[in-house]
Amino acid sequence: QVQLQQWGAGLLKPSETLSLTCAVYGGSFSSYYWSWIRQPPGKGLEWIGEINHRGSTIYNPSLKSRITISVDTSKNQFSLKLTSVTAADTAVYYCASRQQLPGAYYFDSWGQGALVTVSS
Amino acid sequence: QSALTQPASVSGSPGQSITISCTGTSSNVGSYNYVSWYQQHPGEAPKLMIFDVSDRPSGVSNRFSGSKSGTTASLTISGLQAEDEADYYCSSYTSSNTLVFGGGTKVTVL
Numbered sequence: 001q002v003q004l005q006q007w008g009a010g011l012l013k014p015s016e017t018l019s020l021t022c023a024v025y026g027g028s029f030s031s032y033y034w035s036w037i038r039q040p041p042g043k044g045l046e047w048i049g050e051i052n053h054r055g056s057t058i059y060n061p062s063l064k065s066r067i068t069i070s071v072d073t074s075k076n077q078f079s080l081k082l083t084s085v086t087a088a089d090t091a092v093y094y095c096a097s098r099q100q101l102p103g104a105y106y107f108d109s110w111g112q113g114a115l116v117t118v119s120s
Numbered sequence: 121q122s123a124l125t126q127p128a129s130v131s132g133s134p135g136q137s138i139t140i141s142c143t144g145t146s147s148n149v150g151s152y153n154y155v156s157w158y159q160q161h162p163g164e165a166p167k168l169m170i171f172d173v174s175d176r177p178s179g180v181s182n183r184f185s186g187s188k189s190g191t192t193a194s195l196t197i198s199g200l201q202a203e204d205e206a207d208y209y210c211s212s213y214t215s216s217n218t219l220v221f222g223g224g225t226k227v228t229v230l
Contacts, residue, residue, distance in 0.1 A: 061218070111165065
């Protein structure tokens with residue numbers, strides 16, 4: 001398993017862009033898919049999207065128009081940008097990883113989570 | 121994509137067994153044995169408990185077991201303990217090559 005450490009701005013105004021980064025420690029960066037998952041206060045988990053080391057992405061269709069997930073292999077980091085945020089985007093955002101193996105559709109490492117609040 | 125359906129809460133006494141259901145569709149749970157379960161204690165990140173419907177990661181107690189029938193997956197916790205009180209989420213791969221979570225179930229140990 002890898003260790004994930006994430007950071008980013010915690011307070012945004014409506015219409016601003018959310019930006020979070022997750023650093024990966026241990027393991028082979030090219031052996032995983034790197035995901036973002038969010039959890040509104042008191043609510044369930046929502047998969048946002050993922051990227052591999054080559055930069056290939058898959059996004060949640062409900063968020064696709066506002067999301068960009070990118071990767072920096074030189075730093076073993078990946079990032080999330082979510083544009084035009086509203087109060088509905090207030091959530092704890094987690095980075096997570098799943099192994100790049102056939103059928104490995106589960107997350108075995110998670111970041112510590114970062115609360116992002118959208119408020120005017 | 122719609123979230124998988126889980127009961128909002130399940131409770132049991134210490135030592136009892138409880139089962140949490142996770143209902144999807146033929147586009148996710150019903151078509152793939154790629155259902156996973158996560159345990160989340162307050163203020164913590166989720167922890168993987170079950171993957172591929174019924175497999176346990178190393179270090180997870182064998183009191184946790186998973187199964188699937190049709191479009192419904194289930195997580196059973198046997199010999200319920202106080203430390204099992206947490207929120208539990210199921211997840212499934214989908215035919216759109218995405219992942220979807222359930223709404224979560226709060227487990228209370230009476």
